[in-house]
Amino acid sequence: MNRTGQRVLAFSAIASVLIGCLALNTFAAGVTPGWWKESAGERFPLELRYPNAHGQVGIVSVAPVDTRGHPFFEPMGTNGRACVTCHQPANSMSLAVETVRQRWKEAGAQDPLFAMVDGANCPNLKPDDERAHSMLLKHGLFRIGMPWPPRDASGKPIQPEFSIAVVKDPAGCNLDAGFGIASSTPTVSVYRRPRMSANLRYVTTSFSLSGRFDGKTGLPLAIDPKTGKRVGLPIMSDARVTTLEDQARDAIRNHMQAAAPVSEDRIRGIVDFESQVYSAQVSHPLAGSFTASGTPKALGPAALRDGQAIVAGFNYNNPVFFSFDEWKTPQPGDTPEQAAFRASVARGYDVFFVRPMWISDVSWFNSIGMGNPYKRTCAICHSVHLTGNDISPGVMDIGVNNVPTTNASVDTADLPVFRVTCDKAAPGHPYLGREFLTHDPGRALITGKCFDIGALVMQQLRGLAARAPYFSNGSAKDLAAVVEFYDLRFDMKMTDREKQDLGNFLSVL
Amino acid sequence: MKHIDKPLHFLASLALAGVCAVAPAAAPSTERNFVACPIVLDTEDIPCWVAEYEGERYFLAVQTGRSAGVTFVPQLKHRVLVEGTVQPDAPRMCGGIVLGPVKLSVFPDVEPDCGRKLPGDGYKVTGPRPIGPDGVPPGGRSTAVRAARPAAPGRAQQEAQIRADAAAGKPREFEILYFFGSNYLPFPVEQASVDQAAEYFAATSGARVVVTGYRGEALLSNGSKLVEEQPLARQRAQKVADILVNFGVPKDRITVRWEDAPQNNHGVLDWTRRRVTVLGTR
Numbered sequence: 001m002n003r004t005g006q007r008v009l010a011f012s013a014i015a016s017v018l019i020g021c022l023a024l025n026t027f028a029a030g031v032t033p034g035w036w037k038e039s040a041g042e043r044f045p046l047e048l049r050y051p052n053a054h055g056q057v058g059i060v061s062v063a064p065v066d067t068r069g070h071p072f073f074e075p076m077g078t079n080g081r082a083c084v085t086c087h088q089p090a091n092s093m094s095l096a097v098e099t100v101r102q103r104w105k106e107a108g109a110q111d112p113l114f115a116m117v118d119g120a121n122c123p124n125l126k127p128d129d130e131r132a133h134s135m136l137l138k139h140g141l142f143r144i145g146m147p148w149p150p151r152d153a154s155g156k157p158i159q160p161e162f163s164i165a166v167v168k169d170p171a172g173c174n175l176d177a178g179f180g181i182a183s184s185t186p187t188v189s190v191y192r193r194p195r196m197s198a199n200l201r202y203v204t205t206s207f208s209l210s211g212r213f214d215g216k217t218g219l220p221l222a223i224d225p226k227t228g229k230r231v232g233l234p235i236m237s238d239a240r241v242t243t244l245e246d247q248a249r250d251a252i253r254n255h256m257q258a259a260a261p262v263s264e265d266r267i268r269g270i271v272d273f274e275s276q277v278y279s280a281q282v283s284h285p286l287a288g289s290f291t292a293s294g295t296p297k298a299l300g301p302a303a304l305r306d307g308q309a310i311v312a313g314f315n316y317n318n319p320v321f322f323s324f325d326e327w328k329t330p331q332p333g334d335t336p337e338q339a340a341f342r343a344s345v346a347r348g349y350d351v352f353f354v355r356p357m358w359i360s361d362v363s364w365f366n367s368i369g370m371g372n373p374y375k376r377t378c379a380i381c382h383s384v385h386l387t388g389n390d391i392s393p394g395v396m397d398i399g400v401n402n403v404p405t406t407n408a409s410v411d412t413a414d415l416p417v418f419r420v421t422c423d424k425a426a427p428g429h430p431y432l433g434r435e436f437l438t439h440d441p442g443r444a445l446i447t448g449k450c451f452d453i454g455a456l457v458m459q460q461l462r463g464l465a466a467r468a469p470y471f472s473n474g475s476a477k478d479l480a481a482v483v484e485f486y487d488l489r490f491d492m493k494m495t496d497r498e499k500q501d502l503g504n505f506l507s508v509l
Numbered sequence: 510m511k512h513i514d515k516p517l518h519f520l521a522s523l524a525l526a527g528v529c530a531v532a533p534a535a536a537p538s539t540e541r542n543f544v545a546c547p548i549v550l551d552t553e554d555i556p557c558w559v560a561e562y563e564g565e566r567y568f569l570a571v572q573t574g575r576s577a578g579v580t581f582v583p584q585l586k587h588r589v590l591v592e593g594t595v596q597p598d599a600p601r602m603c604g605g606i607v608l609g610p611v612k613l614s615v616f617p618d619v620e621p622d623c624g625r626k627l628p629g630d631g632y633k634v635t636g637p638r639p640i641g642p643d644g645v646p647p648g649g650r651s652t653a654v655r656a657a658r659p660a661a662p663g664r665a666q667q668e669a670q671i672r673a674d675a676a677a678g679k680p681r682e683f684e685i686l687y688f689f690g691s692n693y694l695p696f697p698v699e700q701a702s703v704d705q706a707a708e709y710f711a712a713t714s715g716a717r718v719v720v721t722g723y724r725g726e727a728l729l730s731n732g733s734k735l736v737e738e739q740p741l742a743r744q745r746a747q748k749v750a751d752i753l754v755n756f757g758v759p760k761d762r763i764t765v766r767w768e769d770a771p772q773n774n775h776g777v778l779d780w781t782r783r784r785v786t787v788l789g790t791r
Contacts, residue, residue, distance in 0.1 A: 210701075314642050315642050325647075369581045371584060
């Protein structure tokens with residue numbers, strides 16, 4: 001497959017394809033469309049576009065990058081993986097499950113993507129057996145093995161406030177004698193999706209309403225030892241590190257299985273690259289190209305490249321995604337289908353930005369002074385201008401990890417189930433109490449705190465169409481499932497049209 | 510950092526004995542101190558929180574928001590300790606008697622059936638934050654329903670004043686107040702108090718910093734008494750001291766003290782005794 005041939009596909013070519021028929025495999029057979037293999041050595045251009053089920057995703061780079069020998073594109077560990085293995089441009093610098101399946105068909109276990117350390121349900125399974133990789137192949141989930149009890153930054157065990165027991169272990173690793181909780185190196189295996197390594201200027205820039213405090217925890221923000229600046233907890237799902245440099249080190253050590261630390265120059269190279277890459281959906285078969293005049297100005301990756309970080313967006317001065325008024329009424333030359341879809345997206349933004357709902361039982365949100373429930377809109381939490389992640393650094397538990405707060409919209413059947421029991425002396429989870437079931441204790445696997453169980457760092461909302469499935473545990477197979485989850489979780493009582501509108505809106509981001 | 514477990518037991522016993530001798534059986538009739546399951550009303554324009562006590566409804570708070578200055582509104586599934594002074598001349602809010610000042614402490618234990626969400630019953634509430642986005646939508650009516658609030662000095666202005674006071678050697682005392690049973694530092698006021706204390710003492714040279722923690726009692730209107738657990742005074746003081754060090758106050762200038770005896774105010778503003786003080790001494 002020649003990637004260069006994919007660049008900047010003309011919209012006319014896309015528009016000619018009926019909705020739903022534009023699959024990733026519309027390109028050369030035999031090679032995953034747009035797959036950036038490790039050490040390919042190609043030039044990363046100023047702009048890339050790749051097709052997906054909702055049109056095209058775009059990648060813009062502030063400067064072209066020669067990837068020959070570049071640390072983002074070169075393996076640095078022992079299993080052949082590079083950063084790009086799991087942060088693919090065609091998947092908005094994340095990884096879609098469809099891409100994973102395609103790689104298995106083409107390369108099977110030989111592809112470093114399926115490295116047994118975390119690309120398998122458990123490291124001791126047979127590499128060539130497809131069932132050994134079912135979490136990755138079915139849900140796009142990598143195994144994250146966390147030490148139990150948790151360790152502090154120096155590696156010293158933390159006395160957790162809760163005990164944990166395995167109730168259900170479909171993947172088999174938590175009860176495994178060699179890798180499970182009862183093994184000689186007690187480990188809790190949870191399964192999580194990779195995050196976007198793009199638009200990071202909007203994610204990593206520290207913002208706090210409380211100066212030197214983390215406004216949520218009431219404790220001082222961490223200090224980046226390199227810069228001496230206060231930093232929030234915006235990186236990685238469980239915020240186990242606070243800087244991109246440490247995230248890169250963590251990934252090289254754990255996902256690439258490096259035997260030794262890599263040089264600071266290599267770390268710098270990774271961070272420099274991912275800090276200058278922006279990604280978002282750039283066209284839709286019906287809505288058209290997002291670079292055309294009259295397009296809402298939040299759309300497309302260039303808006304992110306040129307935008308201001310980090311701005312609080314839950315207001316009319318700097319709305320999260322500006323305005324979609326351009327699409328509320330038909331423009332000259334619009335086809336009826338085009339006008340209808342654009343109007344639906346615009347209505348979907350209204351659902352997101354101004355439609356009130358009762359947000360309830362969300363720890364680290366309702367529990368920190370907002371009140372429970374709290375009546376506002378999606379954008380009160382998805383508040384960073386242009387990316388829609390949380391302007392207030394830190395975690396929250398929206399309910400997707402803990403069993404009592406999941407619902408029928410999501411597929412959790414393959415996830416492990418743990419019973420967590422909090423000490424009587426410790427504050428329990430603010431809404432679930434001291435004993436309940438969870439698929440992923442989340443931040444609590446870092447802090448050992450009961451009130452952190454199920455809480456994770458919110459993700460940004462860009463490039464969604466290119467990187468299904470959704471939520472940290474991959475439980476929402478598509479955007480409709482995401483919308484349905486929130487409708488049930490917060491009893492929003494959306495009409496079918498509102499659900500469709502909100503889903504269409506999310507699909508163009 | 511010095512840790513001084515002040516031998517206050519004898520003095521405290523005397524004080525408590527004195528209090529008990531003169532203390533009323535319950536909080537004064539001007540006060541309403543009680544524990545209840547809260548009620549949230551879906552009122553126009555923003556939700557309203559009330560609670561019921563002895564057949565009467567009391568107004569607790571309107572929904573606010575962190576950027577508006579949090580009042581720590583209650584939470585369904587949790588009991589709330591209400592400590593307030595009846596405002597006899599204030600018109601009722603959401604059908605409830607207005608308490609002011611009022612301190613609301615959410616108890617940590619989960620009670621799934623505690624509290625209710627009810628319709629707004631036609632009540633209209635104004636407050637500092639809207640339900641929708643802040644500000645005025647293009648061409649539309651503002652969804653922000655803003656109450657008149659005194660303009661507060663900005664953070665930069667406050668910090669400049671603190672630095673000026675420190676440079677001039679002007680003594681400052683800082684007080685941090687707490688919810689019942691908690692050592693959590695809520696946003697924004699209490700976090701700002703600690704931030705300002707750190708700013709001040711980091712800018713002074715030589716002055717010793719004494720951090721003193723207290724725990725409290727709440728005398729309820731029904732005559733019963735809630736007492737904060739014994740370690741809380743020490744935990745509050747230690748936590749503030751640790752944050753001061755994190756914010757740049759030299760550790761060896763800080764003395765941490767705490768008083769074991771619970772403090773009270775005989776049912777009147779008892780919550781003002783749940784505190785930490787930060788003082789400078791030469």
